[in-house]
């Protein structure tokens with residue numbers, strides 16, 4: 518359940534700012550459900566934002582724990598962050614760290630269609646590098662591609678000072 522951000526003044530609602538975080542973060546922490554235990558795995562990602570609706574693409578090996586878990590329970594939660602700068606203070610309480618982050622939840626889908634796998638890999642490479650890449654059917658065939666249909670997300674930042 519999305520309970521809303523406690524420190525409302527740190528919430529980000531401006532879409533340009535949210536896109537800037539998604540472009541910069543590069544690493545997504547994917548939360549999965551393993552029976553009655555959480556499982557979190559860091560991964561690189563690509564994203565699309567269309568009419569405020571976010572779709573995330575991930576890629577990886579053709580087998581492993583995360584794939585097994587999402588086949589059983591496709592519900593996922595994710596987090597990505599950037600602008601991490603620790604700062605000092607006179608007392609322990611004045612120390613801190615700046616950040617900007619996005620969190621959200623959605624449903625993971627293991628993509629089987631080759632055309633969509635190629636699209637997902639192109640999206641991933643664009644987010645990671647800022648460049649357009651040609652992806653062949655052969656390249657798409659040796660990896661798994663996961664699409665996250667994001668149902669909702671929030672963004673937050675702690676600036677310096």
Ligand SMILES: Cc1cc2nc3c(=O)[nH]c(=O)nc-3n(C[C@H](O)[C@H](O)[C@H](O)COP(=O)(O)OP(=O)(O)OC[C@H]3O[C@@H](n4cnc5c(N)ncnc54)[C@H](O)[C@@H]3O)c2cc1C
Pocket residue numbers: 544558559560561562576577578580581582583584
């Ligand atoms: C910055 C970063 C970016 C990454 N980007 C990608 C990516 O884009 N795609 C991708 O597939 N993988 C990526 N990885 C590796 C990823 O975190 C996993 O190791 C990998 O995806 C295998 O996950 P799995 O659930 O299939 O684990 P399995 O290989 O099935 O792992 C079995 C066990 O190994 C341990 N384990 C797995 N991964 C890690 C880990 N990262 N650190 C410590 N212990 C671990 C866990 O205890 C897990 O239960 C990235 C890792 C980092 C740190």
